[in-house]
Amino acid sequence: MTNDGDITLLLRQWEGGDPNALEGLFALVYPQLKQIARSLFRGEKPENILQPTVLVNELYLRLLRNQNLKIEDRSHFYSFAARLMRRVLLDQARQESRLKRNGGLPVQLTEDLASVDGSSPEMIDLDRVLTELDQLDSRKCRMLELRYFLGFTADETAELLAVSKATVDRDLKFARSWLYNKLHPA
Amino acid sequence: MTTDQWDRLQELFHLAEEAAPADREQFLAAHCPDQGLRDQVLSMLRASDRIAHPPASKTPEPARHIGPYTLIRCIGSGGMGTVYLVERDVAGLRQRAALKVLAPHAAGPSFMDRFHREQHILASLDHPHITRMLDAGVGENGQQYLVMEFVDGKPLDVYCAENRLTVDQRLRLFLEVCAAVDYAHRSLIVHLDLKPSNILVTQEGSPKLLDFGTSKLLSLDGRFTSTYSATPSYASPEHLRNEAVTTACDVYSLGVILYELLTGRRPAGDSSIATIIENALEDKPAPRLDATFPSDLSTIVQKALANQPQARYSSVSALAGDVDRYLHQQPILARPQTTLYWLGKFVRRHRRGVAVWALLMLLLVASIVYAFAAQRRAAGESARAARTQTFMSQLFRLANSNYAGKQVSSLNDFLALGLKMAPLLAPDRRQLSEIEESLAVSTHDSGNLKDSIPAFERALADARAAGDINTEVESLAYLTALYFDNGDAARATSLGREAVSKSGQPGVSPRSKAEALHQLGYTLVLSHQAAADGIHLLEQANAIADKANLPAFDRAYLEGTLAWAYTTSAALSEKDRNAATEKAARESIALYQSLPIKVCQVALPAIALARIYRAQRRVNDAEQLLRQTYEQTSVCLGAGYDLSLSVLGQWGYALVWTNHAPEAIDKLEAGLQLARKTYAGRNAVYLTDILGPLALAYEHAGQPKRAEALAREMLALVGEDPNRSETAEARRTIGLALVAQHRYAEALPYLAASYDSYSRHAPNSLFAVGLKQALDDTRRQLQ
Numbered sequence: 001m002t003n004d005g006d007i008t009l010l011l012r013q014w015e016g017g018d019p020n021a022l023e024g025l026f027a028l029v030y031p032q033l034k035q036i037a038r039s040l041f042r043g044e045k046p047e048n049i050l051q052p053t054v055l056v057n058e059l060y061l062r063l064l065r066n067q068n069l070k071i072e073d074r075s076h077f078y079s080f081a082a083r084l085m086r087r088v089l090l091d092q093a094r095q096e097s098r099l100k101r102n103g104g105l106p107v108q109l110t111e112d113l114a115s116v117d118g119s120s121p122e123m124i125d126l127d128r129v130l131t132e133l134d135q136l137d138s139r140k141c142r143m144l145e146l147r148y149f150l151g152f153t154a155d156e157t158a159e160l161l162a163v164s165k166a167t168v169d170r171d172l173k174f175a176r177s178w179l180y181n182k183l184h185p186a
Numbered sequence: 187m188t189t190d191q192w193d194r195l196q197e198l199f200h201l202a203e204e205a206a207p208a209d210r211e212q213f214l215a216a217h218c219p220d221q222g223l224r225d226q227v228l229s230m231l232r233a234s235d236r237i238a239h240p241p242a243s244k245t246p247e248p249a250r251h252i253g254p255y256t257l258i259r260c261i262g263s264g265g266m267g268t269v270y271l272v273e274r275d276v277a278g279l280r281q282r283a284a285l286k287v288l289a290p291h292a293a294g295p296s297f298m299d300r301f302h303r304e305q306h307i308l309a310s311l312d313h314p315h316i317t318r319m320l321d322a323g324v325g326e327n328g329q330q331y332l333v334m335e336f337v338d339g340k341p342l343d344v345y346c347a348e349n350r351l352t353v354d355q356r357l358r359l360f361l362e363v364c365a366a367v368d369y370a371h372r373s374l375i376v377h378l379d380l381k382p383s384n385i386l387v388t389q390e391g392s393p394k395l396l397d398f399g400t401s402k403l404l405s406l407d408g409r410f411t412s413t414y415s416a417t418p419s420y421a422s423p424e425h426l427r428n429e430a431v432t433t434a435c436d437v438y439s440l441g442v443i444l445y446e447l448l449t450g451r452r453p454a455g456d457s458s459i460a461t462i463i464e465n466a467l468e469d470k471p472a473p474r475l476d477a478t479f480p481s482d483l484s485t486i487v488q489k490a491l492a493n494q495p496q497a498r499y500s501s502v503s504a505l506a507g508d509v510d511r512y513l514h515q516q517p518i519l520a521r522p523q524t525t526l527y528w529l530g531k532f533v534r535r536h537r538r539g540v541a542v543w544a545l546l547m548l549l550l551v552a553s554i555v556y557a558f559a560a561q562r563r564a565a566g567e568s569a570r571a572a573r574t575q576t577f578m579s580q581l582f583r584l585a586n587s588n589y590a591g592k593q594v595s596s597l598n599d600f601l602a603l604g605l606k607m608a609p610l611l612a613p614d615r616r617q618l619s620e621i622e623e624s625l626a627v628s629t630h631d632s633g634n635l636k637d638s639i640p641a642f643e644r645a646l647a648d649a650r651a652a653g654d655i656n657t658e659v660e661s662l663a664y665l666t667a668l669y670f671d672n673g674d675a676a677r678a679t680s681l682g683r684e685a686v687s688k689s690g691q692p693g694v695s696p697r698s699k700a701e702a703l704h705q706l707g708y709t710l711v712l713s714h715q716a717a718a719d720g721i722h723l724l725e726q727a728n729a730i731a732d733k734a735n736l737p738a739f740d741r742a743y744l745e746g747t748l749a750w751a752y753t754t755s756a757a758l759s760e761k762d763r764n765a766a767t768e769k770a771a772r773e774s775i776a777l778y779q780s781l782p783i784k785v786c787q788v789a790l791p792a793i794a795l796a797r798i799y800r801a802q803r804r805v806n807d808a809e810q811l812l813r814q815t816y817e818q819t820s821v822c823l824g825a826g827y828d829l830s831l832s833v834l835g836q837w838g839y840a841l842v843w844t845n846h847a848p849e850a851i852d853k854l855e856a857g858l859q860l861a862r863k864t865y866a867g868r869n870a871v872y873l874t875d876i877l878g879p880l881a882l883a884y885e886h887a888g889q890p891k892r893a894e895a896l897a898r899e900m901l902a903l904v905g906e907d908p909n910r911s912e913t914a915e916a917r918r919t920i921g922l923a924l925v926a927q928h929r930y931a932e933a934l935p936y937l938a939a940s941y942d943s944y945s946r947h948a949p950n951s952l953f954a955v956g957l958k959q960a961l962d963d964t965r966r967q968l969q
Binding site: 136176177180181184 | 187189192195199200203226229230231233234236237456457
């Protein structure tokens with residue numbers, strides 16, 4: 001049984017810069033996530049496990065909804081959930097890449113990319129580059145995660161990160177270009 | 187990379203980005219000595235351009251043939267597969283079709299299942315607005331395909347926008363879509379991914395539903411859970427919540443489509459999927475259209491978009507039914523049933539009917555809403571107001587639904603239906619008498635005097651039996667007016683006295699009391715029995731109305747009668763009479779004008795005010811006021827109604843005063859024919875309303891013989907009563923007409939008697955002055 005208070009606490013610690021808190025969060029939430037996924041797909045083949053928003057919102061509902069969350073906590077939660085999705089997708093991609101070679105499409109980084117085709121082995125590359133970005137500039141990494149893994153709009157991302165929309169637009173443009181450059185070296 | 191380098195990279199990126207592409211290299215060379223960093227920025231800027239303008243995605247070239255089909259071009263690809271426009275030779279004819287193949291990545295068993303399901307579902311559907319399945323098969327490489335009717339059309343939203351369809355046109359198109367979805371539902375199939383891009387409209391304007399790839403066969407209990415996520419913007423909240431989905435999901439999606447067709451955007455706007463899902467979890471109230479849309483449309487959209495499926499339309503046909511009713515201006519079902527609402531609909535539906543309809547409905551509004559709701563509430567009878575409203579709502583529903591077996595096309599039909607239904611809809615005898623009375627009032631106010639007597643008698647009998655003193659007094663008061671109008675002044679007076687004597691009992695509302703005083707007073711004034719008592723009673727009625735602060739409609743009505751009564755008063759001096767009349771008339775008219783609706787009874791104070799104008803020699807003002815009043819009243823009530831005829835007569839006088847005798851003759855002759863029908867068999871004395879001005883007009887127009895005949899008819903009707911103004915008037919016209927025929931000796935007694943009356947009642951009036959002159963001239967001629 002997950003202690004909801006622990007989750008809120010760990011979220012705050014992670015946001016405060018404690019990297020160990022993130023691992024603690026994964027450990028706490030992963031079992032919940034599996035349970036949710038199971039209940040969502042009711043034994044059918046989980047072909048839509050990568051419908052991240054359904055999963056994340058369900059998670060949000062179960063873990064945090066009844067706690068009168070403050071806006072910061074909600075923001076922390078979504079930042080974490082985006083990271084969680086990234087990890088889920090990565091795991092999925094690793095599994096897939098063991099199963100088949102040379103399938104799928106390369107990672108697309110279009111303007112309105114709302115989700116990432118996690119079955120792509122390129123997800124592994126994307127994760128590696130994102131990790132590098134996180135070390136250089138964690139806010140930009142957070143933005144990309146929110147935009148790409150949870151599909152938040154630029155407006156919503158700005159609200160969650162408590163920055164202006166102009167900042168989000170500017171940072172994303174830079175981060176996306178940097179990422180693309182890393183993934184597709186000329 | 188160090189933090190400094192990272193910051194420098196960002197700075198250079200954003201600065202160079204501002205420069206024109208051709209100048210960027212030069213710009214960077216000038217600002218950055220580090221070749222590596224410069225190259226990185228340039229490379230990132232190229233990446234940025236590619237992201238902003240992605241090259242057209244290269245879909246793998248498909249084989250040119252699949253089965254017997256020749257591929258022409260790709261017309262779309264979705265999560266499941268790709269659709270091609272294909273051609274096939276059938277008996278020498280080229281047949282076009284849409285061919286769908288599974289995407290290579292979607293080759294898993296569950297996708298195959300779904301593919302087969304779509305095939306199965308499509309094969310079972312046959313509807314003009316659903317794409318038909320033509321064929322299915324397996325290609326040479328083992329690739330499964332589905333061949334469907336090719337629809338050369340535009341997505342629903344694009345079609346509506348490009349053709350600039352009106353709201354009504356959009357709604358009609360929407361209804362056709364609903365018909366297709368409803369058909370699918372009746373075949374136990376829910377679509378689950380309804381959205382404009384899945385609905386194509388052909389050039390002929392016929393919509394076609396596509397893509398049953400996400401649809402589901404309903405299990406027998408009509409519920410199942412779907413694991414397939416539809417397009418979130420159009421998906422129902424329960425679908426997003428991964429709860430059981432039913433046909434209600436399609437109802438919701440249709441609601442989103444309707445919202446988008448009407449407003450050009452989706453209810454969720456540009457929110458992200460995450461936010462849409464979050465809203466679905468939060469049980470938010472359904473979005474509504476902004477106030478520029480008719481409230482019925484907003485109600486329909488809101489009901490289709492209810493968060494909880496049980497609050498939504500129970501079926502697509504229920505949704506379509508309301509849209510259809512909206513288009514036909516019938517009451518939609520998705521609305522709380524208030525009386526005003528049904529009234530509004532009833533009026534709109536019959537707006538092309540005869541003009542009288544507008545009046546009938548206005549009177550119903552006036553009598554029901556004012557006389558029953560506001561005044562009941564004012565009198566602390568809100569429970570009764572609510573009961574009456576409920577009944578009226580039920581009745582309007584019945585009337586609108588053609589329940590009676592035939593179209594309810596007149597107020598009489600409506601009221602007859604009400605009287606028939608009243609015993610079934612009223613739970614006890616007291617409520618029955620209330621309802622009967624309200625129907626009787628409506629019958630009366632609609633001008634149907636013949637049927638209102640039995641209606642009130644019935645209400646009176648039931649009120650007495652139920653011990654409902656208030657309804658009893660009110661019914662008595664109305665019967666007073668009705669019997670008088672029907673020519674039975676004695677019966678009217680005795681009922682009026684009973685009403686007044688009982689109105690002091692507890693349980694009688696101030697309004698009923700005022701009504702009793704008013705009807706008796708009015709009767710006494712009209713019947714010339716005890717005019718001074720009558721005026722006193724009318725003043726009492728007004729005082730009660732003011733004290734109880736009765737609704738404006740009631741007070742306007744009572745003041746109007748009083749104003750009119752003052753003009754007939756023999757007890758007051760001319761100056762006081764004019765002052766009292768003008769005050770009451772102006773107050774009454776002001777009160778009527780404060781009402782949100784036009785009410786026919788405004789004629790009464792208008793007539794009184796016109797008399798004042800005439801006394802003040804303002805004949806043009808009088809003519810204008812009366813012309814307006816007549817136009818309003820004759821449209822409102824119908825030209826043959828008592829009050830309209832009375833206003834017409836007054837206007838006729840004013841036309842003569844303003845030297846328009848020919849116009850007056852024209853209008854009044856037509857009016858006389860109507861009046862003879864209206865008053866046949868009952869109060870023929872009211873014919874004088876027309877006879878008087880018509881005789882005067884002929885006299886002015888130089889046709890004394892016709893004038894004399896009409897005036898003699900008038901005199902015979904009113905009798906030789908020196909205190910009646912009509913008698914004096916008839917004598918005057920006879921006298922003047924005789925003078926014009928040079929029959930001076932015959933004229934003299936008429937002129938003398940008439941002058942005698944006028945000089946006593948209105949010595950300064952035009953008539954009195956003119957008569958004096960005529961009398962002197964006649965005497966001179968005789969000498």
